[in-house]
Structure formats: structure tokens, C-alpha cells
Amino acid sequence: MRGHINDRSAATPPAWKPTPLFLSLFLGFIMSSFLLSFLLLGMTEAVLAAGDLTKYVLTSTGSENGGNTFPGVSEPFGMIKLGPDLYTGSDSYSGYQPTGVFTGFSMLHESGTGGAPKYGVVSQMPVMGNVSNPLGDHTDKRAQADETSVGYYRSSLGSGITVELGATSRAGLYMYTFPDTEEGKNVIVDVSHVLPSFRGMGLGQNYLGGNISVKEQERGGLRYSGSGSYDNGWNRSPKWTVYFCGSFDDSSATYRTFLGSDLTGSTLVKYSEDESVDSTARLGAVFSFTSSSVVSRVGVSFISTDRACENLDQQIPKGTPLSKLTSDTRKHWQDQVLSKVTTTDTNLENLQRLYSSLYFMSLIPTNKTGENPLWDSTEPYYDDIFTLWDLFRCTTALFHILQPTAYEEYIRSLIDIWRHEGYMPDARSSFWNGATQVGSNADNVLADAYVKGVRGRINWEDGYSAMVKDAEVVPPNNDDPRDKSGSTKEGRSALPDWLQYGYITPRFGRAVSRAVEYSANDFGLYQVAKGLSKDADADKYLNRSRNWRNHWNPNATSLGFSGFLVPRDEDGFIEQDPLSCGGCYWADAYYEALPWEYSFNAHHDIDELVRLSGGADTFVKRLDTMFKPGADGSDTGTLFNPGNEPSFTTPYLYNYVGRQDLSVERSRSVAKSKYHPTPDGLPGNSDAGAMESWQLWVMLGLYPMTGQPVFLIGSPWFSDLTISLDDGDGKKKLHITTTGGNEDAYYVQSLKVNGKEWRQSWVTYADIFAKGGSLEFVLGPEKQDWFTGPPPPSPASV
Numbered sequence: 001m002r003g004h005i006n007d008r009s010a011a012t013p014p015a016w017k018p019t020p021l022f023l024s025l026f027l028g029f030i031m032s033s034f035l036l037s038f039l040l041l042g043m044t045e046a047v048l049a050a051g052d053l054t055k056y057v058l059t060s061t062g063s064e065n066g067g068n069t070f071p072g073v074s075e076p077f078g079m080i081k082l083g084p085d086l087y088t089g090s091d092s093y094s095g096y097q098p099t100g101v102f103t104g105f106s107m108l109h110e111s112g113t114g115g116a117p118k119y120g121v122v123s124q125m126p127v128m129g130n131v132s133n134p135l136g137d138h139t140d141k142r143a144q145a146d147e148t149s150v151g152y153y154r155s156s157l158g159s160g161i162t163v164e165l166g167a168t169s170r171a172g173l174y175m176y177t178f179p180d181t182e183e184g185k186n187v188i189v190d191v192s193h194v195l196p197s198f199r200g201m202g203l204g205q206n207y208l209g210g211n212i213s214v215k216e217q218e219r220g221g222l223r224y225s226g227s228g229s230y231d232n233g234w235n236r237s238p239k240w241t242v243y244f245c246g247s248f249d250d251s252s253a254t255y256r257t258f259l260g261s262d263l264t265g266s267t268l269v270k271y272s273e274d275e276s277v278d279s280t281a282r283l284g285a286v287f288s289f290t291s292s293s294v295v296s297r298v299g300v301s302f303i304s305t306d307r308a309c310e311n312l313d314q315q316i317p318k319g320t321p322l323s324k325l326t327s328d329t330r331k332h333w334q335d336q337v338l339s340k341v342t343t344t345d346t347n348l349e350n351l352q353r354l355y356s357s358l359y360f361m362s363l364i365p366t367n368k369t370g371e372n373p374l375w376d377s378t379e380p381y382y383d384d385i386f387t388l389w390d391l392f393r394c395t396t397a398l399f400h401i402l403q404p405t406a407y408e409e410y411i412r413s414l415i416d417i418w419r420h421e422g423y424m425p426d427a428r429s430s431f432w433n434g435a436t437q438v439g440s441n442a443d444n445v446l447a448d449a450y451v452k453g454v455r456g457r458i459n460w461e462d463g464y465s466a467m468v469k470d471a472e473v474v475p476p477n478n479d480d481p482r483d484k485s486g487s488t489k490e491g492r493s494a495l496p497d498w499l500q501y502g503y504i505t506p507r508f509g510r511a512v513s514r515a516v517e518y519s520a521n522d523f524g525l526y527q528v529a530k531g532l533s534k535d536a537d538a539d540k541y542l543n544r545s546r547n548w549r550n551h552w553n554p555n556a557t558s559l560g561f562s563g564f565l566v567p568r569d570e571d572g573f574i575e576q577d578p579l580s581c582g583g584c585y586w587a588d589a590y591y592e593a594l595p596w597e598y599s600f601n602a603h604h605d606i607d608e609l610v611r612l613s614g615g616a617d618t619f620v621k622r623l624d625t626m627f628k629p630g631a632d633g634s635d636t637g638t639l640f641n642p643g644n645e646p647s648f649t650t651p652y653l654y655n656y657v658g659r660q661d662l663s664v665e666r667s668r669s670v671a672k673s674k675y676h677p678t679p680d681g682l683p684g685n686s687d688a689g690a691m692e693s694w695q696l697w698v699m700l701g702l703y704p705m706t707g708q709p710v711f712l713i714g715s716p717w718f719s720d721l722t723i724s725l726d727d728g729d730g731k732k733k734l735h736i737t738t739t740g741g742n743e744d745a746y747y748v749q750s751l752k753v754n755g756k757e758w759r760q761s762w763v764t765y766a767d768i769f770a771k772g773g774s775l776e777f778v779l780g781p782e783k784q785d786w787f788t789g790p791p792p793p794s795p796a797s798v
């Protein structure tokens with residue numbers, strides 16, 4: 001099956017717009033008829049076994065309308081992401097855009113990120129005719145919509161060339177079909193190619209030089225190898241280097257190397273048959289062919305060109321057909337990711353939501369174990385963390401459950417980065433920490449892993465030391481123009497205030513948001529300190545985790561409610577409209593969310609939050625206000641933002657005040673109306689899969705309270721789900737069943753946990769995940785007071 005990606009000529013505005021349900025159902029119908037003809041016609045060598053789940057993954061989901069997902073080819077957590085790079089005049093975060101012109105097809109990309117593009121390097125661009133200046137404009141338009149499915153991508157260019165792509169974890173394959181004419185058939189390898197940025201904040205990537213050398217291969221064809229160096233991008237990284245090794249196995253291949261005058265200009269200085277060029281100027285090689293059908297295999301490494309060639313020859317030996325790569329990639333997605341969650345349900349749209357979401361939360365981070373150029377270590381290495389600020393609420397808790405082996409490696413990698421560089425990352429790419437948006441949220445992730453019993457080969461004494469570094473040592477200022485008040489690279493730069501006052505003054509950017517997150521981070525330290533029997537530390541950090549309260553102004557009012565989180569300094573509270581976050585950016589008091597939204601974010605101290613908010617009944621009314629259309633001053637918008645993380649947990653907070661029915665109603669309504677398995681079906685940036693994992697939890701009928709071994713209960717969308725909980729023999733499972741549920745009947749009537757009647761609106765990790773278990777829901781159209789047991793815990797409240 002191929003999900004077709006639109007070739008729209010008009011630019012789409014980045015704002016969310018609703019997609020009617022019938023449209024996605026209709027698309028689903030089209031997709032399934034595609035699949036049917038695909039199977040019947042036997043159009044692939046990939047044997048799609050019964051139970052193939054890759055057919056439900058619509059790899060174009062979220063690739064338009066600001067979702068920024070990557071629709072090209074990747075293995076789960078694969079280092080290589082091979083896909084198209086398009087130029088539209090605005091930032092192409094994943095390389096892909098539904099409009100614009102192709103500038104190349106490159107090996108490294110991110111998925112679902114914002115800020116400024118990263119990567120788009122190690123590229124090839126096919127062109128017809130006589131390439132007189134390879135540094136000139138060789139962009140090409142789309143002849144028809146691109147095609148994408150798991151393990152396969154195809155673009156049809158205006159010149160008549162088609163490009164088909166496949167990949168392994170560390171190498172990629174390009175299959176070119178040129179028009180069968182007398183015209184020249186060429187592929188340009190431009191080492192200076194990167195994804196540009198047009199945001200004008202100095203975050204654009206720069207090419208810093210490279211080299212390339214070309215040799216004849218022993219059994220015909222040409223092999224090129226070399227390196228390119230780059231810097232900057234959203235995390236403002238210094239120079240880093242990628243090595244490449246590419247083959248054109250066609251014996252008709254000829255080449256010319258080229259060298260330009262400088263980094264950015266398109267002036268050609270030298271075009272020759274020299275074997276190699278090495279310079280800080282733009283350079284590369286043009287390969288020409290007489291044959292219409294040309295295959296190129298390219299390996300990548302961050303260690304050396306030799307390693308890039310080893311990666312190539314081990315993973316894609318000469319003669320490997322694209323169809324084999326495609327079927328291998330599909331098998332890996334099926335075995336490692338998709339088959340972790342199975343159901344006998346047949347609702348196509350739900351299956352597409354489920355499996356497309358699992359896919360998009362498993363593209364990054366990338367497993368670069370053995371490819372870390374910075375230090376030798378026996379620990380694993382994971383890069384492309386974008387970012388823990390986005391991921392700690394929903395994604396990491398699900399990553400833990402679905403990928404326990406990779407998750408343990410990931411935690412070890414975070415700690416190893418502290419061991420060698422001094423701080424764990426909140427975000428990281430191209431081997432460099434940054435940018436840290438608000439808190440040091442690796443602390444929350446480590447705490448979550450610790451309280452859920454993740455041990456294995458993790459050195460928890462080191463893990464705790466890494467957390468203490470975040471909590472106690474001010475990182476050196478990296479002078480980021482976005483916020484000059486302190487480091488945006490790592491750690492907690494507002495610590496001077498936090499340690500001295502227990503609140504954060506406006507001397508530091510994002511002061512209120514940071515007070516909220518530093519509290520959660522300190523709660524994370526409390527959890528691990530307690531587990532490691534560091535009792536004095538545990539007391540200290542539990543105490544500090546309550547400091548969010550110091551920003552609570554009981555007299556701040558909005559929409560008839562009193563009490564909100566506000567900025568403050570030594571003289572007291574500073575006046576603030578709870579409906580405004582000002583610029584909502586790095587130097588402002590609130591980062592990317594309203595005071596209203598942050599005023600629900602004290603998830604370890606909810607009882608106190610409810611008390612300060614005016615008690616349980618008022619808290620319910622405040623929550624209702626978050627979802628009231630127009631409360632934000634617009635016609636139909638809500639204070640709740642379905643596309644941003646500080647709002648993620650809010651619909652579930654009803655569970656704390658005896659209204660689990662309303663958690664179900666709100667979360668379900670948001671997921672049904674704002675998320676669709678379509679190219680424009682995300683309500684904002686995917687944020688490296690954060691949005692997709694939020695939707696997955698809603699569909700599973702659970703919600704994680706990161707940092708605590710607690711899951712709030714919602715209402716599952718399937719009549720049965722089986723989640724496989726280990727990477728070994730697959731025996732440990734969680735079974736979730738529902739009876740009586742449909743589009744109009746989704747309120748919980750009763751629940752059994754492991755066969756026993758259950759009257760709490762929450763479960764613990766030990767209840768259902770540690771050894772497996774079962775959840776049996778009875779659903780119906782009416783609200784029921786089934787949850788008469790104790791509310792979920794509020795561990796920091798006394």
C-alpha cells in the first residue's frame with residue numbers, strides 16, 4: 001500500500017484546521033482498496049504475511065500543516081532517514097514539504113521537529129543534460145505526488161526522472177530511472193548541501209568544508225568517499241562531521257569532481273577529473289551514465305570513511321534489490337514496534353491511528369551506538385533527542401513499556417553523556433546538548449524509570465549524581481541570543497534564584513515555567529534519593545519540589561477564578577493577565593503556554609493545587625473552562641492547546657477530583673476531533689512523536705503520571721488490545737478488553753483489574769505492567785460513579 005502525499009501548489013497555513021471525520025474515513029476506504037489491488041496484483045516482492053501491520057501505517061501522517069513528520073525511509077530508531085529535501089522559502093524541518101522544488105535526496109533527517117531545521121546532509125540530486133556548473137540551480141519540480149509506505153519512497157521529477165529509496169539503519173539505496181533519451185544522465189553529489197533556515201534568528205546550519213575522492217571499484221563502477229562538516233541548527237551545535245561512502249555499480253559511470261569559490265556562492269572554480277578535492281569551499285562530484293537505470297548505495301558513519309564503507313558493504317552489498325530492503329524494513333517495523341500492540345478489532349481508522357502513531361513515536365531518538373566520535377565507551381549511545389521537554393509527559397513512559405531493551409540503553413546513554421560531558425541533555429543532536437527549553441527534564445525521565453524498577457545495567461548511583469548536577473550546579477552561559485540570561489545548552493540556568501529564594505525572578509527567562517518544571521525535576525530527585533536510601537537528600541528535594549507554590553498569587557483573577565501562577569521577584573508578585581503569556585518565548589515569563597495552562601502543572605502536588613485553586617468543585621469548573629470554546633478570546637479556540645505539551649495532562653486531572661467520566665469525555669473528544677491519520681492530521685508539531693504518544697495513551701485508556709508509578713484510567717477505544725511487555729519470549733502481556741463500547745457508549749460502567757472489581761480511577765505499574773495483567777472494562781452511554789475508591793496519590797502534598 002502507498003499513502004499518496006499531496007502535491008499542493010498553494011502553501012498551507014501552519015495553523016490547525018479540522019478535518020471532517022468523513023474525510024478520513026473516506027481516505028481510509030481509498031487506502032484499503034489500494035491495498036487490496038496491491039496484494040491482488042502482486043506488485044511487490046515483499047510478502048505481506050497474514051497479520052501484516054505495516055499496511056495500517058500511513059507514513060504521510062503529520063507531514064503537512066506544521067506536523068513536520070518525516071515521510072521518507074527509516075528503520076525503527078534508525079540512524080539513516082533517507083528522503084527528499086524540498087525548497088519552498090520556509091523551513092523544511094524534515095526535508096519534506098508538500099510543495100516547492102526538490103533540491104536533493106539526503107540521508108540524515110529528524111522527524112516532527114520545529115525551531116530550525118537540522119541535517120539534510122549526504123545528498124544526491126539527479127539531473128538531465130549537460131551539467132556545466134554543478135553549483136548552479138539544479139532544483140526540479142514534482143511531476144506527480146510522492147509515494148510513501150513503510151520502507152519505500154518514490155518521487156517523480158519534472159525532468160522525467162523517478163527516484164526510489166530504501167534504507168537500512170546505517171546505509172541507503174537510491175534507484176534512479178532516467179528518461180530513455182540521448183540527453184545526459186547525471187547525479188550530483190554536493191557535499192555542501194544542508195537544509196537551510198529562513199527564520200532569521202541565526203539558527204541556520206552552515207557547511208564548513210569537506211572532501212571527496214572517487215575511485216574505480218574492483219568489479220566495475222565507481223565508489224566515492226569523503227566527509228562533510230557542518231555546524232549550528234536549532235541546538236546551536238559546533239562543528240560536527242559526517243563520513244560517507246557511496247557506490248555507483250553501473251560500469252558506464254564516469255565522473256568529474258568540482259570545487260567552488262566559497263562556502264555559499266555558486267561560482268565554479270574547478271571542474272576536473274581529479275581523483276579528490278578537499279577544501280573549506282563547496283565541493284562534490286558529478287556522476288554521469290549512459291544507462292537509464294542507475295542504482296546508488298550509500299553508507300554513512302560519524303567515525304571515518306572506512307567505517308562508512310563497512311556500514312555500506314555489510315548492510316547493502318552490491319546487487320541488493322530495493323524490494324529486499326523494503327521487505328526487511330517492513331519486517332523490522334512489524335517485529336520490533338508494531339506487533340507490540342495487537343487487536344482483533346477491524347475499525348480501519350482506529351487501526352491506522354494506532355499503528356501510524358506507534359510508527360511516528362519510534363523514528364527518533366536514533367541509536368548511534370558504536371558511532372559516537374566523542375568518546376570510547378562500552379555504554380550505548382542515542383542521539384537526536386528532540387526534546388525531553390516534549391517527550392517526558394507521554395512518550396518516554398510508553399517507550400519504556402513498548403521497548404524495554406532500547407529504553408534501558410537510552411537511559412544508560414543519557415547517564416554516559418553526563419559522565420563524559422558533565423550534564424545530561426534535555427535535547428541533543430549532532431552529538432551536542434541543547435537546546436534546553438525549560439526544566440532539566442532528564443531528571444523526570446530517570447525518576448520514572450527508577451520508580452518503575454528499570455535496573456538492568458544502569459548505574460543508578462551515577463544516574464543520581466547526574467540528577468544532582470542538574471539540581472545544584474549552574475551550567476556556564478552559552479550566550480544564546482534567544483535568552484542571554486543563562487545557558488540554553490543544558491542543566492538549569494535559573495538555579496541561582498531557585499537555590500537562594502525558592503522562586504525565579506524575571507532576571508531569568510521563562511521564570512514561571514521554569515519554577516513549575518524545576519519543582520517537578522526536584523520531585524524526580526526525591527524519588528530516586530528515596531529509593532537509594534539517601535534520606536536527607538530525599539527530604540530536601542521533596543521540600544524543593546513544593547516551590548512552585550511560591551509563584552501562586554491567590555489574588556490573580558481571570559474568568560471568575562482566583563489564584564494563578566504569576567511572575568514574582570523579591571518585592572512580591574508581579575501583575576499578570578492569566579490569559580496572556582506575552583511573547584511566550586525564551587525571554588518571556590512563560591514558555592509556549594498560557595498562565596492558565598501552567599497553573600495546572602503541579603502533577604506531583606495535586607492536592608495542594610486543588611486546595612489553592614479553590615477546592616474540588618472549583619477545580620472541576622476551572623478544568624471545564626479550559627475546554628470551553630471561545631474562553632481564550634477567539635471564536636472557537638480553547639485555553640487547552642491540543643498541540644502543545646503543557647496542556648497534555650490537563651484533561652486527565654478530573655480523575656483527582658472524582659470526575660473520571662469527564663477525563664474520558666475531554667480526552668476522547670480532543671483526540672477524535674483534532675487528530676487524524678492524514679497528512680494534515682496533527683494539531684501541531686509532532687514533536688518527535690510526543691503528539692502521537694499522547695493519542696496512543698488516549699486510545700489505550702490509560703495516562704502516565706511521569707515520575708510516579710501511577711497511570712490514570714480513561715476509556716479504551718478497542719474491544720481488545722494485547723500489549724507485549726518484554727523483548728524476550730513475549731510472554732509478559734497486558735490484556736485490555738472492553739464490552740458495550742461504541743461511538744456513543746464510552747463511559748466506564750465498571751472495571752476489573754486482574755479479575756478483581758476495581759473502584760480506583762488509577763492503577764500502578766506494579767498492578768498491570770510489572771508482571772503483566774488484565775483490565776476488563778464495561779462501557780456504556782451513561783456516566784457512572786464507579787470510581788468510589790481513593791483518588792490518585794499526591795505525593796508532595798502534606
Ligand SMILES: *[C@@H]1O[C@H](CO)[C@@H](O)[C@H](O)[C@H]1NC(C)=O
Binds near residue numbers: 130
Ligand atoms: C557541456 O557544457 C560545457 C560547458 O558549457 C561545454 O564546453 C560542452 O561542450 C557541453 N557539452 C555538450 C555535449 O553539450
Ligand SMILES: *[C@@H]1O[C@H](CO)[C@@H](O)[C@H](O)[C@H]1NC(C)=O
Binds near residue numbers: 212213226227241278
Ligand atoms: C577528508 O576529511 C576527513 C576529515 O577531516 C579526514 O579524516 C580524511 O582523511 C580526509 N580524506 C581525504 C581523502 O582527504
Ligand SMILES: *[C@@H]1O[C@H](CO)[C@@H](O)[C@H](O)[C@H]1NC(C)=O
Binds near residue numbers: 368406
Ligand atoms: C543499538 O545499536 C547497537 C549497535 O548496532 C545494537 O547492538 C543494539 O542492539 C541496538 N539497540 C537496539 C535496542 O536495537
Ligand SMILES: *[C@@H]1O[C@H](CO)[C@@H](O)[C@H](O)[C@H]1NC(C)=O
Binds near residue numbers: 539540543
Ligand atoms: C523545608 O523547607 C522549609 C521552609 O523553607 C525549611 O524550614 C526546612 O528546613 C526545609 N527542610 C529541609 C529538610 O530542607
Ligand SMILES: *[C@@H]1O[C@H](CO)[C@@H](O)[C@H](O)[C@H]1NC(C)=O
Binds near residue numbers: 553554555
Ligand atoms: C490579596 O488581597 C487581599 C485583599 O486585598 C490582601 O489582604 C492580601 O494581602 C493579598 N494577598 C497577597 C498574597 O497579595
